[in-house]
Amino acid sequence: MTRSTAGAALAGLAAGALITLLLWAWSADHLPWVSAESQPEYGTDTSTRRAVLQTIRHRRTVRRYAPDPVPRDDLVAILDAARYAPTAGNQQPWKFLVVQSRATLDRLKDHALTWYTERIRQSGEVRAQELETVRARVKEALDGALSAPVYVAVLVDTEASYPSYVVHDGTLAAGTLMIAARALGYGTGFFTSFFPDRQMKQFFGIPERYSLICFTPIGVPDAWPETPPKKELADLVVYESFGRS
Numbered sequence: 001m002t003r004s005t006a007g008a009a010l011a012g013l014a015a016g017a018l019i020t021l022l023l024w025a026w027s028a029d030h031l032p033w034v035s036a037e038s039q040p041e042y043g044t045d046t047s048t049r050r051a052v053l054q055t056i057r058h059r060r061t062v063r064r065y066a067p068d069p070v071p072r073d074d075l076v077a078i079l080d081a082a083r084y085a086p087t088a089g090n091q092q093p094w095k096f097l098v099v100q101s102r103a104t105l106d107r108l109k110d111h112a113l114t115w116y117t118e119r120i121r122q123s124g125e126v127r128a129q130e131l132e133t134v135r136a137r138v139k140e141a142l143d144g145a146l147s148a149p150v151y152v153a154v155l156v157d158t159e160a161s162y163p164s165y166v167v168h169d170g171t172l173a174a175g176t177l178m179i180a181a182r183a184l185g186y187g188t189g190f191f192t193s194f195f196p197d198r199q200m201k202q203f204f205g206i207p208e209r210y211s212l213i214c215f216t217p218i219g220v221p222d223a224w225p226e227t228p229p230k231k232e233l234a235d236l237v238v239y240e241s242f243g244r245s
């Protein structure tokens with residue numbers, strides 16, 4: 001196949017996927033409605049609604065954990081919440097790899113230290129004589145980052161029906177998981193840089209078709225961090241148009 005025919009075939013596939021997605025969205029819109037009253041836990045209880053907003057606001061990235069275990073019921077409730085995240089065409093391309101073995105996490109720590117310091121060395125950004133200091137700092141960060149009792153590698157299936165949307169789906173699932181964990185009193189983190197896709201796949205024997213979105217701890221924080229500075233809402237919101245209508 002020439003490059004142009006391959007390009008045309010790919011464009012055809014993408015267009016095909018888009019049409020299927022549109023058809024799916026249309027048919028989903030014609031599913032039978034359920035009444036608001038049939039969802040009693042999400043009724044008119046304003047304190048519940050405010051609690052949800054508080055949970056979202058108080059979710060924090062936690063980089064050091066207390067040794068307290070996460071009961072299985074809590075873990076299952078958190079994972080179960082994640083699968084209700086929005087997903088393109090309802091494809092749900094998620095796989096949640098749960099890691100709880102301390103021996104495995106300690107081994108991962110050693111590997112991550114090697115991957116990360118090697119990447120820094122190869123980048124040439126740090127002088128050779130500074131590498132040991134950098135390595136000590138990375139080790140300290142990893143000691144904290146990997147101190148939780150539970151980790152979830154949020155993965156997505158790149159062979160799902162709408163592959164161009166799987167990263168969006170995966171990120172939304174991770175976000176939902178983190179908010180659910182916060183609701184139950186746990187810290188989390190959207191950890192990426194210490195845990196590169198290729199090395200994590202090799203370490204955990206993850207099949208090639210999956211892509212790693214993030215590696216998130218779940219645990220009781222050693223201490224809740226302060227909220228980092230957040231931009232003002234007024235700086236983020238534009239109503240109606242940027243100037244032209």
Ligand SMILES: Cc1cc2nc3c(=O)[nH]c(=O)nc-3n(C[C@H](O)[C@H](O)[C@H](O)COP(=O)(O)O)c2cc1C
Pocket residue numbers: 059060061062063189190191192193194227228
């Ligand atoms: C795409 C993405 C990548 C991130 N990667 C990392 C990471 O590798 N290590 C880390 O400690 N935090 C990581 N974070 C967490 C952010 O640093 C954190 O969300 C941000 O500082 C705001 O803090 P908060 O989550 O407590 O509001 C990442 C977050 C996102 C969304």
